[in-house]
Amino acid sequence: MHCLKMTAVEFINITKKFGSFFANRDISFSVEKNTVHCILGENGAGKTTLMKILFGMYRQDSGSLKISGEDIRFNSPHDAIAKGIGMVHQHFMLIDDFTVMENIILGNEITKGIRIDFDKTAGILNELISTYSLNLDINKKISEISISAQQKTEILKLLFRNSDILIFDEPTAVLSPAETDEFFKIIGKFKSSGKTIIFITHKLNEVRKISDKVSVLRRGMLVYESSNENRNLDLNILSQAIVGETVVKANTEKADIVFPGNDGRNAISLRNIFLKKDNVSRLKGLNLDLYKGEIHGICGVEGNGQNEIIDIITGLETEFEGEFSNPGCSISLVPDDRLKKGMISEFTIGENIILKKKSSNFISERLLDRISTETAEKYDVRVSDIKSNLSSLSGGNQQKVIFARETELESDVMIFSHPTRGVDINATVFIHSKIIEQRNKGKAVLLISSDLDELFALSDKISVIYNGAIAGTFGSEELSNFRNEELIRKSDESTGSPLSDKIGKLMIGIKTE
Amino acid sequence: MNTKFRINLISISLSLISTLLIVFVFLLILNKNPFEIFSVIFTEVFASGYGIGQTLFKATPLIICGCGLAVCFHASLFNIGAEGQLNAGSFVIALVALKAGSLPFPILFILCIVCGFVVSGITGIIPAYIKIKKGVSEVITTIMLNFIILALVNYFLVDFFAVKATMHTEKIADSNMLMKFSDIFPFFEGSSLNMSFVIALLLAFASYIFIYKTKFGYKLRAAGFNETASRYIGININKVILLSFFTGAGITSLAGINYIFGYKGFYEMGFSSNVGFTAIAVALLARNNPLGIIFSSLLFAVLDYGGLSVNQLVPKEIMLVVQGIIILSILAVDRIVKSYFEKRGIA
Numbered sequence: 098m099h100c101l102k103m104t105a106v107e108f109i110n111i112t113k114k115f116g117s118f119f120a121n122r123d124i125s126f127s128v129e130k131n132t133v134h135c136i137l138g139e140n141g142a143g144k145t146t147l148m149k150i151l152f153g154m155y156r157q158d159s160g161s162l163k164i165s166g167e168d169i170r171f172n173s174p175h176d177a178i179a180k181g182i183g184m185v186h187q188h189f190m191l192i193d194d195f196t197v198m199e200n201i202i203l204g205n206e207i208t209k210g211i212r213i214d215f216d217k218t219a220g221i222l223n224e225l226i227s228t229y230s231l232n233l234d235i236n237k238k239i240s241e242i243s244i245s246a247q248q249k250t251e252i253l254k255l256l257f258r259n260s261d262i263l264i265f266d267e268p269t270a271v272l273s274p275a276e277t278d279e280f281f282k283i284i285g286k287f288k289s290s291g292k293t294i295i296f297i298t299h300k301l302n303e304v305r306k307i308s309d310k311v312s313v314l315r316r317g318m319l320v321y322e323s324s325n326e327n328r329n330l331d332l333n334i335l336s337q338a339i340v341g342e343t344v345v346k347a348n349t350e351k352a353d354i355v356f357p358g359n360d361g362r363n364a365i366s367l368r369n370i371f372l373k374k375d376n377v378s379r380l381k382g383l384n385l386d387l388y389k390g391e392i393h394g395i396c397g398v399e400g401n402g403q404n405e406i407i408d409i410i411t412g413l414e415t416e417f418e419g420e421f422s423n424p425g426c427s428i429s430l431v432p433d434d435r436l437k438k439g440m441i442s443e444f445t446i447g448e449n450i451i452l453k454k455k456s457s458n459f460i461s462e463r464l465l466d467r468i469s470t471e472t473a474e475k476y477d478v479r480v481s482d483i484k485s486n487l488s489s490l491s492g493g494n495q496q497k498v499i500f501a502r503e504t505e506l507e508s509d510v511m512i513f514s515h516p517t518r519g520v521d522i523n524a525t526v527f528i529h530s531k532i533i534e535q536r537n538k539g540k541a542v543l544l545i546s547s548d549l550d551e552l553f554a555l556s557d558k559i560s561v562i563y564n565g566a567i568a569g570t571f572g573s574e575e576l577s578n579f580r581n582e583e584l585i586r587k588s589d590e591s592t593g594s595p596l597s598d599k600i601g602k603l604m605i606g607i608k609t610e
Numbered sequence: 611m612n613t614k615f616r617i618n619l620i621s622i623s624l625s626l627i628s629t630l631l632i633v634f635v636f637l638l639i640l641n642k643n644p645f646e647i648f649s650v651i652f653t654e655v656f657a658s659g660y661g662i663g664q665t666l667f668k669a670t671p672l673i674i675c676g677c678g679l680a681v682c683f684h685a686s687l688f689n690i691g692a693e694g695q696l697n698a699g700s701f702v703i704a705l706v707a708l709k710a711g712s713l714p715f716p717i718l719f720i721l722c723i724v725c726g727f728v729v730s731g732i733t734g735i736i737p738a739y740i741k742i743k744k745g746v747s748e749v750i751t752t753i754m755l756n757f758i759i760l761a762l763v764n765y766f767l768v769d770f771f772a773v774k775a776t777m778h779t780e781k782i783a784d785s786n787m788l789m790k791f792s793d794i795f796p797f798f799e800g801s802s803l804n805m806s807f808v809i810a811l812l813l814a815f816a817s818y819i820f821i822y823k824t825k826f827g828y829k830l831r832a833a834g835f836n837e838t839a840s841r842y843i844g845i846n847i848n849k850v851i852l853l854s855f856f857t858g859a860g861i862t863s864l865a866g867i868n869y870i871f872g873y874k875g876f877y878e879m880g881f882s883s884n885v886g887f888t889a890i891a892v893a894l895l896a897r898n899n900p901l902g903i904i905f906s907s908l909l910f911a912v913l914d915y916g917g918l919s920v921n922q923l924v925p926k927e928i929m930l931v932v933q934g935i936i937i938l939s940i941l942a943v944d945r946i947v948k949s950y951f952e953k954r955g956i957a
């Protein structure tokens with residue numbers, strides 16, 4: 098061996114077209130063995146497409162792939178898996194009614210005669226779980242576990258198949274900061290056990306923290322590469338490379354809204370709400386008020402009652418105890434899980450929007466096309482063909498469509514649950530300014546997010562939710578103090594602010610005075 | 611939409627071709643001459659106005675019933691109960707046509723359609739209601755309802771309405787019968803093809819508009835594709851289930867018009883000869899597109915009438931086998947074609 102670095106994956110002039118649209122155009126780069134390689138780029142830049150080619154789900158139109166120096170042509174993910182490649186998708190592919198173990202062994206059964214050897218499988222899985230500190234119960238059903246546990250299930254699946262090259266498509270989009278840290282520890286263990294990691298994200302601070310090398314795609318082409326071995330990546334240059342122009346600055350200026358008396362401001366009120374589902378208490382005496390012209394941020398680990406609040410306010414959940422009042426406000430919702438709750442994948446942009454929009458009873462193709470085009474322009478939705486179904490849009494662009502549909506409705510109450518999940522830098526700025534705009538128009542806004550920065554930047558008020566109740570609320574005064582401190586703190590990052598510490602503790606159920 | 615349509619067309623053509631090949635081999639194994647049999651079918655069906663007329667006549671109830679099922683299937687409601695639903699409605703159509711026979715024909719005809727539609731629709735609301743209230747799968751309830759409804763119709767027919775020693779009602783007045791095609795076009799001489807066929811075509815177009823071009827149609831399909839998302843989007847799923855079951859089942863009742871107003875003039879037990887079940891395959895083959903259903907109904911009608919015409923050469927049941935093979939190959943070929951295009955990122 099005359100070269101020290103070994104190449105795990107080599108992309109050579111990869112081109113992939115959908116119709117006449119180039120999703121990947123002449124992309125060439127290589128991923129070294131035993132490194133963490135980040136792939137970055139705007140929504141619709143072609144990241145997922147490239148990874149799907151590597152995983153054998155798509156076939157490139159031209160160009161070739163080398164795995165460990167060997168020319169490879171995959172016909173299906175089976176071939177890729179056989180070559181030690183594993184992928185955790187942007188949208189998980191798990192069966193809700195199966196347990197963690199059942200999901201993992203599906204298609205990889207260890208058998209004893211014709212029976213599945215569950216004991217042996219469980220042994221292997223539990224060993225993997227402890228080796229990589231996954232902290233996962235393999236006998237729980239997918240529907241019962243958190244999103245981060247579902248992700249761990251996907252990871253365990255790859256480990257069980259002995260994958261060496263692990264692809265993660267936006268794994269941290271659905272994780273809270275604490276979960277993200279845990280995830281990075283797992284990634285660290287993978288690296289030290291000799292695995293190669295390809296990692297897609299929109300969060301630049303993560304990139305600097307864990308990547309060894311970055312590749313940036315823009316409009317299907319490779320536009321920038323940089324090493325980050327010394328953890329000194331210049332994030333300004335990186336973000337310029339991603340968007341290709343200057344990064345838009347957020348306009349988060351809040352207008353003062355004057356209301357005639359405090360009564361007129363009331364939008365939604367939840368009093369002492371108790372809710373049981375499948376005999377498990379989900380809400381335990383929850384109180385929450387939404388006021389017009391105010392962004393109420395909810396912060397908390399996922400699964401502490403956030404979705405139940407949404408279900409009650411939207412009227413989907415009616416079997417609760419306590420007092421819920423809505424004085425006739427219309428409600429818009431950007432849900433946390435866009436594929437399951439937000440959209441009809443088989444419909445076009447226009448068709449997804451017309452479902453909620455007021456219109457005549459007969460719907461013409463022309464109207465739909467017009468809605469699609471207008472939305473795509475106004476919200477910068479990147480599509481290869483305006484008539485294509487939402488399933489063929491990139492994840493971030495799907496999110497923009499749902500966001501567009503809900504904000505255009507001009508409802509009195511706007512619920513945003515993880516509104517920028519999977520959305521790129523500039524689009525995040527755009528969405529943030531739209532949320533502020535809704536507030537300034539006098540809408541009552543409920544903002545649920547696991548991104549603390551997002552919550553601090555937008556909220557007028559932040560409540561921490563823990564175990565089905567509000568554990569504490571912080572008003573505008575505390576938040577503006579915090580923002581001022583933050584400006585000072587920037588120069589010296591070693592100490593955490595008292596407020597974010599306090600919130601962090603409340604999120605896991607520790608009360609401090 | 612356009613590429614999807616093309617992919618569907620490819621998939622459907624391939625499954626028909628593979629069916630043809632399988633049947634070909636099958637006939638060889640039975641030691642028959644496939645060419646002879648195919649040519650007999652072809653000449654019997656297409657060489658005379660009578661053959662063409664009979665084929666269109668047989669296609670008529672399939673088109674109607676297929677459209678009704680398409681409405682349910684688009685909402686992901688697997689209605690297996692069309693056979694019962696259409697018998698209930700048709701029975702009522704015949705009764706109304708008899709009792710109100712003195713009304714002017716257009717009024718009588720519309721009254722019959724409305725009554726039949728409502729009665730069939732109500733038989734569709736039963737499984738819808740049980741599904742909404744108790745979460746019982748409509749597959750089970752609609753299958754069971756077939757038996758119940760047919761038994762009830764049988765009871766009322768035999769005990770109250772049937773002509774003695776027969777299984778049919780009295781005949782409606784000749785003046786109330788629909789016009790036969792052969793009355794205008796001597797080409798169709800002898801065949802039973804009547805104006806019901808035109809009604810079926812109009813119905814197919816109306817169903818197409820209803821499913822693909824109206825707001826409710828969009829909601830119905832959205833609920834069929836993704837129920838949870840539809841709920842969050844604000845679609846009233848219960849309303850969709852009730853309305854699509856009512857409309858879908860209601861439409862199936864019109865299948866009786868062909869027989870009652872166009873052919874025999876009375877309702878007869880067993881007149882539908884499993885149209886309610888065959889129409890499931892008809893709708894599936896057409897991907898639940900009402901315009902496609904016109905063509906798949908014609909295909910099944912060719913098989914049906916063709917089967918009769920080769921009765922001497924092979925058992926008539928062979929056409930049932932062919933229908934079965936078509937369904938299986940649709941399902942198999944569709945998967946293969948879809949995954950082929952998915953890999954290329956076209957689907």
Ligand SMILES: Nc1ncnc2c1ncn2[C@@H]1O[C@H](COP(=O)(O)OP(=O)(O)OP(=O)(O)O)[C@@H](O)[C@H]1O
Pocket residue numbers: 115120138139140141142143144145146147187479480481485488489490491492493494519955956957
């Ligand atoms: N099956 C498909 N058919 C047609 N166009 C597609 C298909 N899949 C992806 N595209 C288009 O290719 C482009 C790249 O999509 P891709 O999913 O790779 O983006 P991405 O970089 O992963 O974006 P995101 O950050 O939003 O996930 C998008 O414009 C998308 O609309």
Ligand SMILES: [Mg+2]
Pocket residue numbers: 144145146187266491492493
């Ligand atoms: Mg993507």
